[in-house]
Amino acid sequence: MRSRSRLFSLFAVLGLVVAACGGGTTAEPEAPAEAEAPAGTAAGDGDVTTIGFWVAFSDEARLGFTKEKAAEFNAKYPEYNIEVTSFASYNDVFDAAVLAVDSGEPPGIIHFFEAATRQALDAVGADGQPIFKSVTEAIGGRDKILDEPVVLDSVVDAARNYYTVDGSFYSMPWNTSSAIMFSNTDMLEAAGVMEVPSTWAEVEAACEKVMAMPNAPAGCITWPNHSWFVEQSLGQQGELLANNDNGRSGRATEVYLTSDGMLDYVSWWKGLADKGYYTYTGVQRDWDGTANAFLAQEVAMLIYSSSDTTFLTNSGKEAGFDVQASFMPYNGEKEYVGNLIGGATLWLLNGMDKKAEDGALAFMNFFSNPENAAEWHRITGYIPITKDAEALLQSEGWYDESPNSKVASDQLAAAQNTPASLGALLGNFVAIRDIITIAIEDILVNDLDVAERMAQANVEANKSLAEYEALFGG
Amino acid sequence: MLISALVAAAAFGAAFFAKTPRHRKPRRVAVGAAVGLAAAAVVPGVMGPCGFAAEASQVDHVLFFGLMLTASWLALIVVRMIYDRADGAAPETASMTGEIRSGGFRTKPWVPWLLLSPTLLILVVFLYTPAVQTFTLATKLARLGAPNSIDVCLGNFSELLVADPVRVVAYPLVAVAAVYATSWWRRATSRETVSHRLAEVASTFAVLGIFVALYAVFSPGGDGQVAYRPVYVTTLIITVGTVATGMVGGLAIAYLAFRNIRGGGVYRTLLIWPYAISPTVAGILFFMIFDPTAGIFQYLAEAWFGIDVPNYRENAVLAQAAIILASGWKILGYNILFYLAGLQNVPTSQVEAAVIDGASVWQRFTKIVLPALSPITFFLLVTNLTYAFFEIYATIDFMTKGAPAGKTSVAIYEIIRVGVNNGDLGRGAAQSVLLFIAVIGVTLWQFRTSGERVTYGGAG
Structure with missing residues (x-):
C-alpha cells in the first residue's frame, strides 16, 4: 500500500511538471524585446528614457520590421530607448495597456485596430483620466520633433478621415489596408473569362464559366467570414451601419443590420454558397484557410486584405500562376460609393512627461517617414500611409514593377468621402462584429432565412451597443 | 418579498435541526432558525435586496431566493459539524488514500497553521481573491477601461435561463428529488432482488434526469435571453466524448501494452508522449491532419480510396468528432500512464486463480482487472472531466474556432469568447461561475456515487 501511494504521488508530480511545461509557453506574450540600443550609450548616459511600444504583430516580417526601426531610432537618439513588446492580438495589447496604466507602468505607444477606435477614445484608467492622448494635440502644431519632420499632415485622406474624430486626428496610422480581390488569371482565362469581374453579376457569370470547366476547381471564390468585408460592402453601397452618420456626427446609438444593403449583400453571398461558387472554410475570420485555398488553386478568386498583396502575388508566382489584384467587386445595381480602410494605428498614452512624450512622437513620425512607410508597403502590401511615401514609390518605379501594389491605394482614392464609405465608429464594435460573423456563419452553414437571421442579429447587436x-x- | 424570503430561510434552518435528540431539540431548532436567518440575510446584506427589486424579473426573484437558501444551507452544515464534534460523534471522513489517520500534531494548535501559512497566503492571493472578484464581477455589467460599471444583480445568470420561473424551479427540484428517491429505494431494497435491480436502473435514469432538467432550464435564446442551451448541449457532447475516448482508449492501450511483448518498455514510453504535448499543439496537429485544403487526411482519403471527405468544420457531427478525437488523444497518454501503473498492482494471485477456474480473458478483465483498477478509474474520471471542462480551449480554437455555428463552442470556449475577446467581463464571469458550480456539482456527485463502488484493495 505504501509503495503504491508513493508511486501515485510520483506520477502526480511528474504530471504536474509535464503539464506546466506543456501549457505554460502558449499563453504568454512574447518576452519584451531586448533593448537594442547600443550598450555603450546606455551605460555611459544614465538618462536614457525608455518608451514601451506594444505591437499586436508576432510574425517575423512585421515584428522584425518594427524591431529594426526601433533599433535604428535608438541608435539615432541614444537618450531614448524604444522597447518593442509583441502581443498575440489587438485585444491583448489593449487589455494589457489598460491594466498597465492602472498599475503605474504604462507603455508609451500602443498598436490598436480601427474597429476599436471608439473604445480607445472612451477608455479611462482607474483614476478617471483618459488612457490616450490625441496625437495632433500632443504635436501642437510643431513641424519637427527632435530631428524628425512631422508626417501627420501628409497622411492619405482615407486614413486621415477615418481616424479624425470630432475634428481631431487622434492616432498615428500605421498598417492600413483595404479589401481587394485577387484573381488567378490563368484559371480565369482557361475558363474563358478574359476580364477580371468587377461587379456581383460579373463574379457570378465568371464563376459559372469556371465551374463549367472539365477540371473545375473545388470552388470559384472565397473570402474570410469577417465582418470587415460586410462593412466594406455597406460602404460600397453607400449604406450606413449605424445612426448619427455612422457615429461620426454624434455617438452611434443604433446599428442597422437589416438595411437593404446588408440583406442584399448577405443574400448574394448565400446565393454564391448555395450554387457551390463560394467556398466556406468553415471557420470565422479564417485568413489562413482562405489564402491557402487560393494558393492551392482550389478557387479562382480571393477577396482579401491588401495587407498581403506582396505575399499573395509572390506565392502565386511560385505556385505557377499569375495573380492579378483588382477592386473589391461591388453591387452593379447601385452607385458605387466607396471602400473603407482597415488596419491599425499607433496610440499615444496619456500622462507621459514632456521628454518621453516627445520621444514617442518623434518615433511615430520616424516610423512612418517616407522611406520607412515605403519599405513597409513593399514588404507587406499595406498602403503607403503618406502622400510623400506614395510619391517616393512612384519615383522609384515600384508601381510599374508591381502593379498589384497600387490597387488598394487607388481603390481608397476612388471612394467618395461620405460617412458610409468612411466606416462606422461604434462602441462594442468587436462584439457587434462577432454577432454579424456568427449570424452569417449560421446562414451559410444551416441554410437559414437571411432577413430573419439578420433581424435576430440586429436585436443582439443593438442590445450590445446600448x-x-x-x-x-x- | 424580502421578509417572506427571510422567514422561509429561518424555517428551513429550524427544519434542518428538526431531527436531533429530543432533549436538546428546542434549543437546536432555535439556533438553526437563527443561523438560517442570519446566513440568508448576508446575501441581501452584501448585494442589496436587488433580486427582489421592482425591475427584476421573476427568474431573478427565484435565483436570489435560491442564493439565500444556499447560504443558509452552507452555514447550517457548518453549524451541524460543530455540534457533531461537540457531541463527540466525530464525522466519518473516510480517507481517500486509506492512510492511517491516527497521530496528529503534539504541538500547540497554532503550529500547523504557521506551517500552512505560506501555502494559504499564496492561495488567498492567487486563488481565493480572484475567485471572490469573479463572483462580484458576475453581478455587473463591466468592461475594461470603462469609467463605471452597472450593477445587474443576477441578471447575467437569469438571462441564460428560460424566462419562466416555474420551470426554473420545478425541473431541477423534480430531478433532484428523483435522484434522492431512487437512491433511497436502492438502499431500502436488499441486493440481488428484482426491486433492487429496478431501483438501480431507476436511479441511473434519475441522474440522467438532472441533465434533461438542466437542458430544459437553459434558454434556447430569443426574448432577450442568451442562447445558452446550445452551449450546454455542446459541452455535454464534447465532454462525455472526450472523457470516454480518453479513458476507454487509455485502458485498452494500457492493457495491450502491459503484456509481455518485445520492446514493451519502448512502446510504453512512446505511448505517454501525447500527454507531454500542450492542447495548442494537439490542435495544430489535428488541424494539419484534417484541414480540407492542406490536410494529409483529405489527401490520403482521395489518393487511396477516392473519397472526397467533406470539410469537417461545416458539419456539426464531424466537427465535434474531430474535437473529441484530438482532445481524447491528447489525454490518452496521461490515462495510459496511470493505467499502466494500476495494472502492475492487479493481484496476480487472483488472476491465476481465475485462470485455473477456467475464466475467459474477458471474464478476467471485467471481474478482476476492472474492479482492481477502480480507484484509478475514479481518479482519472475526475481529472479527465476537469481537463475536458477547462483545457480544450486551445484545441478548439485551432481546429474550429467554435464552428459550425457554435456547434463546437463549449462552456470554456464561450467564456473566453464573451469575457475576453468581446470584453464583456460581467457575462464572462457569470458563465465561469456557472462552470465552477458545474464542476463542483459533478465532483460531489462523483464522490458520492463512485466512492461507493471503488475498492481500494488491501487498504485497511
Missing part, C-alpha cells in the same frame, strides 16, 4: 453606451456614454 449596454456599451450605458457604461461609457453617460
Whole structure:
C-alpha cells in the first residue's frame, strides 16, 4: 500500500511538471524585446528614457520590421530607448495597456485596430483620466520633433478621415489596408473569362464559366467570414451601419443590420454558397484557410486584405500562376460609393512627461517617414500611409514593377468621402462584429432565412451597443 | 418579498435541526432558525435586496431566493459539524488514500497553521481573491477601461435561463428529488432482488434526469435571453466524448501494452508522449491532419480510396468528432500512464486463480482487472472531466474556432469568447461561475456515487 501511494504521488508530480511545461509557453506574450540600443550609450548616459511600444504583430516580417526601426531610432537618439513588446492580438495589447496604466507602468505607444477606435477614445484608467492622448494635440502644431519632420499632415485622406474624430486626428496610422480581390488569371482565362469581374453579376457569370470547366476547381471564390468585408460592402453601397452618420456626427446609438444593403449583400453571398461558387472554410475570420485555398488553386478568386498583396502575388508566382489584384467587386445595381480602410494605428498614452512624450512622437513620425512607410508597403502590401511615401514609390518605379501594389491605394482614392464609405465608429464594435460573423456563419452553414437571421442579429447587436453606451456614454 | 424570503430561510434552518435528540431539540431548532436567518440575510446584506427589486424579473426573484437558501444551507452544515464534534460523534471522513489517520500534531494548535501559512497566503492571493472578484464581477455589467460599471444583480445568470420561473424551479427540484428517491429505494431494497435491480436502473435514469432538467432550464435564446442551451448541449457532447475516448482508449492501450511483448518498455514510453504535448499543439496537429485544403487526411482519403471527405468544420457531427478525437488523444497518454501503473498492482494471485477456474480473458478483465483498477478509474474520471471542462480551449480554437455555428463552442470556449475577446467581463464571469458550480456539482456527485463502488484493495 505504501509503495503504491508513493508511486501515485510520483506520477502526480511528474504530471504536474509535464503539464506546466506543456501549457505554460502558449499563453504568454512574447518576452519584451531586448533593448537594442547600443550598450555603450546606455551605460555611459544614465538618462536614457525608455518608451514601451506594444505591437499586436508576432510574425517575423512585421515584428522584425518594427524591431529594426526601433533599433535604428535608438541608435539615432541614444537618450531614448524604444522597447518593442509583441502581443498575440489587438485585444491583448489593449487589455494589457489598460491594466498597465492602472498599475503605474504604462507603455508609451500602443498598436490598436480601427474597429476599436471608439473604445480607445472612451477608455479611462482607474483614476478617471483618459488612457490616450490625441496625437495632433500632443504635436501642437510643431513641424519637427527632435530631428524628425512631422508626417501627420501628409497622411492619405482615407486614413486621415477615418481616424479624425470630432475634428481631431487622434492616432498615428500605421498598417492600413483595404479589401481587394485577387484573381488567378490563368484559371480565369482557361475558363474563358478574359476580364477580371468587377461587379456581383460579373463574379457570378465568371464563376459559372469556371465551374463549367472539365477540371473545375473545388470552388470559384472565397473570402474570410469577417465582418470587415460586410462593412466594406455597406460602404460600397453607400449604406450606413449605424445612426448619427455612422457615429461620426454624434455617438452611434443604433446599428442597422437589416438595411437593404446588408440583406442584399448577405443574400448574394448565400446565393454564391448555395450554387457551390463560394467556398466556406468553415471557420470565422479564417485568413489562413482562405489564402491557402487560393494558393492551392482550389478557387479562382480571393477577396482579401491588401495587407498581403506582396505575399499573395509572390506565392502565386511560385505556385505557377499569375495573380492579378483588382477592386473589391461591388453591387452593379447601385452607385458605387466607396471602400473603407482597415488596419491599425499607433496610440499615444496619456500622462507621459514632456521628454518621453516627445520621444514617442518623434518615433511615430520616424516610423512612418517616407522611406520607412515605403519599405513597409513593399514588404507587406499595406498602403503607403503618406502622400510623400506614395510619391517616393512612384519615383522609384515600384508601381510599374508591381502593379498589384497600387490597387488598394487607388481603390481608397476612388471612394467618395461620405460617412458610409468612411466606416462606422461604434462602441462594442468587436462584439457587434462577432454577432454579424456568427449570424452569417449560421446562414451559410444551416441554410437559414437571411432577413430573419439578420433581424435576430440586429436585436443582439443593438442590445450590445446600448449596454456599451450605458457604461461609457453617460 | 424580502421578509417572506427571510422567514422561509429561518424555517428551513429550524427544519434542518428538526431531527436531533429530543432533549436538546428546542434549543437546536432555535439556533438553526437563527443561523438560517442570519446566513440568508448576508446575501441581501452584501448585494442589496436587488433580486427582489421592482425591475427584476421573476427568474431573478427565484435565483436570489435560491442564493439565500444556499447560504443558509452552507452555514447550517457548518453549524451541524460543530455540534457533531461537540457531541463527540466525530464525522466519518473516510480517507481517500486509506492512510492511517491516527497521530496528529503534539504541538500547540497554532503550529500547523504557521506551517500552512505560506501555502494559504499564496492561495488567498492567487486563488481565493480572484475567485471572490469573479463572483462580484458576475453581478455587473463591466468592461475594461470603462469609467463605471452597472450593477445587474443576477441578471447575467437569469438571462441564460428560460424566462419562466416555474420551470426554473420545478425541473431541477423534480430531478433532484428523483435522484434522492431512487437512491433511497436502492438502499431500502436488499441486493440481488428484482426491486433492487429496478431501483438501480431507476436511479441511473434519475441522474440522467438532472441533465434533461438542466437542458430544459437553459434558454434556447430569443426574448432577450442568451442562447445558452446550445452551449450546454455542446459541452455535454464534447465532454462525455472526450472523457470516454480518453479513458476507454487509455485502458485498452494500457492493457495491450502491459503484456509481455518485445520492446514493451519502448512502446510504453512512446505511448505517454501525447500527454507531454500542450492542447495548442494537439490542435495544430489535428488541424494539419484534417484541414480540407492542406490536410494529409483529405489527401490520403482521395489518393487511396477516392473519397472526397467533406470539410469537417461545416458539419456539426464531424466537427465535434474531430474535437473529441484530438482532445481524447491528447489525454490518452496521461490515462495510459496511470493505467499502466494500476495494472502492475492487479493481484496476480487472483488472476491465476481465475485462470485455473477456467475464466475467459474477458471474464478476467471485467471481474478482476476492472474492479482492481477502480480507484484509478475514479481518479482519472475526475481529472479527465476537469481537463475536458477547462483545457480544450486551445484545441478548439485551432481546429474550429467554435464552428459550425457554435456547434463546437463549449462552456470554456464561450467564456473566453464573451469575457475576453468581446470584453464583456460581467457575462464572462457569470458563465465561469456557472462552470465552477458545474464542476463542483459533478465532483460531489462523483464522490458520492463512485466512492461507493471503488475498492481500494488491501487498504485497511
